[in-house]
Amino acid sequence: MYGGATHPVIRVGHAVRTLLTDGENAPRRTELAHGLGYWAARYRPVEPPAPLPAAPTAAEALDAVPPVDVRQGGFPDRLGRVTRLPVWAGALAATEPDEARRHLAELVRAATHRYATHGHGDETMLVHAATAPNAVLRTLPALPRTLWAPSLHAAWTASAAVTAMYAPDEPVPYAAPGSVVPEEVFARAAAHGDEHVIKFTDTALDIGDEPSLAAALRAIELSEPPT
16 A cells, blocks of 8 residues: 555545545546556555554544654655554454554544644645545445455554655644635635645535534645646
C-alpha cells in the first residue's frame, strides 16, 4: 500500500466503488486494470515498524505517532525512516469482519478530522492519511470477508506512516468560517481544482459531519490552486 505514495490503492478504490455502484462496462474494468497495474509497478516492501504502546482509539493512536527524525526528501526517503509506530488497540482486537469495517471507518474519520489542525505539516501529502484508508474501506464489499481485518491493519500502518512522515511539530486550532453544507464544500473544492483537495473533500463527504467538512475547507485554504 506504500507504493506510489498510496496513490495506487486510492485509484483502485475509486474504480471498485464505481464498479460496485454504477455497474460494469469495459472502460470501468479497464480503469481497474490500470489501477492494479499501477499498484504492481509501484510495489515496495518495507520492514514492519517496531510496535509502540497501544492507544485505545484511532484518534489517540494518530496523536501518538512519533515523527520521523529527518523530515526532508520525498516519500521514499521518508518512508525508510519510519521505524516505530504505536499499536492501535481497536485494529489489533478487530478480528471479525464487521468489527474491522467499523474500525476502518473510525480511522478514516479520525484522520480526516485531524487534517484540520495538522494539515499545515504538508497540505498535499497529509490528505493521504485519510484518503488511503478510505479507498480500502470502499473496496471491502468486493473482497472476501476474511481479508477485511488484514485490510484494516494495512490501512492503519499506511495512514500512521504518512502521519509520521509529514505531521507538523504542533497542531494549529482551526474553525470553519461559518456553517456550510456538503454540496457547497464540494463545489468549492471543484472550483479550486487541485486533485488532492478534491479527493480529500470526497472522503470528507463520505463521513459528512461538521468536523470533516471543516477539514475539507482547511485543505482548500492551505493548498495552492493548480496553474
